[in-house]
Amino acid sequence: MNNLEQTLSIIKPDAVERNLNEKIKDIFTKNNLKIKDSKKIQITKDEAAEFYKVHQSKPFYNDLCTYLSSGPIEVIILEGENAVIANRNLMGATDPKKAEDNTIRKLYGISIDKNSVHGSDSNENAKKEIKFFFKN
Numbered sequence: 001m002n003n004l005e006q007t008l009s010i011i012k013p014d015a016v017e018r019n020l021n022e023k024i025k026d027i028f029t030k031n032n033l034k035i036k037d038s039k040k041i042q043i044t045k046d047e048a049a050e051f052y053k054v055h056q057s058k059p060f061y062n063d064l065c066t067y068l069s070s071g072p073i074e075v076i077i078l079e080g081e082n083a084v085i086a087n088r089n090l091m092g093a094t095d096p097k098k099a100e101d102n103t104i105r106k107l108y109g110i111s112i113d114k115n116s117v118h119g120s121d122s123n124e125n126a127k128k129e130i131k132f133f134f135k136n
Helices: 011-017 021-030 044-050 060-070 083-091 104-108 123-133
Strands: 002-012 034-041 073-081 117-119
Touching: 002 021, 002 083, 002 123, 011 073, 021 034, 021 060, 021 073, 021 083, 021 104, 044 123, 073 083, 073 123, 083 104, 083 117, 083 123, 104 117
Parallel strands: none
Antiparallel strands: 002 073, 002 117, 034 073
16 A cells, blocks of 8 residues: 655754765665755744744753754655655654664764754644745
């Protein structure tokens, strides 16, 4: 059964700063996720706050917004079979120290905050997040 989905990936400021964009995108494409669209942008803290609104009540919310708006990011629409889960598996655990070997966060994450990538956590959020960055 074909379960073609789209999901959003963000290459975060720490990874962009270290020029890891192509290495990370290679991981996606080598694992059967097509890059449907991507763009390098810089967002404001207000935009980051809007994007991460779901985490508003959490203690790390403000730091998260400051961090995401601290430098250029690359936003990517990935498409593939069960893309949401596939991307989450490729990213690894939020904390790079706890991430499985060869996951993006294990390979490139610096810390639980600077973990190099964001990925949608559900189909519902993927649709919202894609719409947030790719307003067509």
